[in-house]
Amino acid sequence: MDEITVNKIISLGTPKVLLVGDFMLDAYVYGNAERISPEAPVPVLKVVKREYRCGGAASVAAALSALGAKPVCLGVLGDDSRGDRLVAMLQAMGADTTGLLRMEDRSTITKQRLVGLAQHRHQQQLMRVDDESDVPLVAPVMEALVAAYRNRLAEADVVCLQDYGKGVLAKALSQAFIVLAREANKPTLVDPYAAADYDQYRGASLITPNRFEASRAAGFAIDTKEDAGRAAEFFLHAFDFGAVIITLDRDGAFVKAADVAALVPTRAKSVYDVTGAGDVVLAALAVGLAAHWGWLAAAQLANLAAGIAVGKFGTATVTIDEIVHERVLLSMGKAGKVLPLDLLLQVLAWHRSHSETIVFTSGCYDVLQGGHISYLNFCREQGAVVVIGLNSDFSVRQLKGPPYPINTQNDRAAVLAALQAVDYIVLIDDSSVFDLVKAIRPDVLIKGAEPGADSNVVGREFVESCGGKVLIAPFVEESTAATSVEKSLSREARQQL
Numbered sequence: 001m002d003e004i005t006v007n008k009i010i011s012l013g014t015p016k017v018l019l020v021g022d023f024m025l026d027a028y029v030y031g032n033a034e035r036i037s038p039e040a041p042v043p044v045l046k047v048v049k050r051e052y053r054c055g056g057a058a059s060v061a062a063a064l065s066a067l068g069a070k071p072v073c074l075g076v077l078g079d080d081s082r083g084d085r086l087v088a089m090l091q092a093m094g095a096d097t098t099g100l101l102r103m104e105d106r107s108t109i110t111k112q113r114l115v116g117l118a119q120h121r122h123q124q125q126l127m128r129v130d131d132e133s134d135v136p137l138v139a140p141v142m143e144a145l146v147a148a149y150r151n152r153l154a155e156a157d158v159v160c161l162q163d164y165g166k167g168v169l170a171k172a173l174s175q176a177f178i179v180l181a182r183e184a185n186k187p188t189l190v191d192p193y194a195a196a197d198y199d200q201y202r203g204a205s206l207i208t209p210n211r212f213e214a215s216r217a218a219g220f221a222i223d224t225k226e227d228a229g230r231a232a233e234f235f236l237h238a239f240d241f242g243a244v245i246i247t248l249d250r251d252g253a254f255v256k257a258a259d260v261a262a263l264v265p266t267r268a269k270s271v272y273d274v275t276g277a278g279d280v281v282l283a284a285l286a287v288g289l290a291a292h293w294g295w296l297a298a299a300q301l302a303n304l305a306a307g308i309a310v311g312k313f314g315t316a317t318v319t320i321d322e323i324v325h326e327r328v329l330l331s332m333g334k335a336g337k338v339l340p341l342d343l344l345l346q347v348l349a350w351h352r353s354h355s356e357t358i359v360f361t362s363g364c365y366d367v368l369q370g371g372h373i374s375y376l377n378f379c380r381e382q383g384a385v386v387v388i389g390l391n392s393d394f395s396v397r398q399l400k401g402p403p404y405p406i407n408t409q410n411d412r413a414a415v416l417a418a419l420q421a422v423d424y425i426v427l428i429d430d431s432s433v434f435d436l437v438k439a440i441r442p443d444v445l446i447k448g449a450e451p452g453a454d455s456n457v458v459g460r461e462f463v464e465s466c467g468g469k470v471l472i473a474p475f476v477e478e479s480t481a482a483t484s485v486e487k488s489l490s491r492e493a494r495q496q497l
Contacts, residue, residue, distance in 0.1 A: 111131075160282055211249060259295075378473045
């Protein structure tokens, strides 16, 4: 994960995406499945609730909106109540629906899922009922779609074609959209229909098949990284694509372009439902490429987003906040709350963008006592995020001399990280904490009460000049770390101190 940072994710912006495809309504009927029907050996579903979500290309629109993009929707819907519902849902999330043509002789594609609730809470899809039309579009409708596409293309940062094989992206239309985008120098991303002939997408900037779709189109099974590379190479040259990204479920994604051929691994996690994961991938790629990220970085963003999406039920969206959180978890790894300064500053930038108050304090925390706990709880009460500047073993020796520190920096950090009051820890190698205070720029700087503390808080003037405040924590009577250590040492050891 070297290609993308938290700062880059936060700065993705709000691109406008011209989204063309098969717009659908997903309906969910939830019910308790407590008995078997006396009429047939099937469960009886006692309806508890109904839920509607955006499906097909509409799911991509929802995913784009969740990522901060502005989708401009282009497709066909029936002139019916389901179409009304879908348009209202898209408009509520900020999508432009003026390019959705309403047709009296065509119903809005609806996929209804019957979901059983075991013990009233465990969800299991029992059946899906599709109400759809895949009859080819007539010439006047095709001409109207192309005209609408021409009108909206100039304002778009990127074009997405989401094909479910329902007619909107038939070969003639797909080629018209791709050629117009190339002439306008707009990148075109395609999520292909499973049974499609990729010649209909010829010339697209990027195609994003999954393992099954790519295997079917290539004519051989894709079981390994080498298989994916061979298929991607074939697609790239046979159909004049700018790049190919093959999503490989548990194995991540294979990225192939003129300047890159790499496998982007995924983080192993529980998979709840893969519905809509491809839609999230397309949306994340569109947002990344609109921000002028490279193929590899955009694929890493999409991989992170898809990994979050499959942990949710149904056609779920993923937010920038969730991706940032996932990115931070990957970066933290085994270190837990202990972060290098560069990563800490990225994470704090994200917290600051959410108007969260950042609290900073520092110390050695060599032998943790009750007074330390009270002090850290006081810090927690002052803001949303508590950062501890922990003196490294080297700086403790500089400050206190032998035999300190009693506990190593790793042990001290591990104890602090186990406390709920502490969010992040960064090591201090210098004898002064001033440079760290300047880098972190906390909203609240706290120091423990001690003689002269009120006038000798390192970084006071800087923090106050930035609009922050400096607090002195209430004094808690407690034996010092040195006293506690001396009590635990033998008489001979104490005499040597």
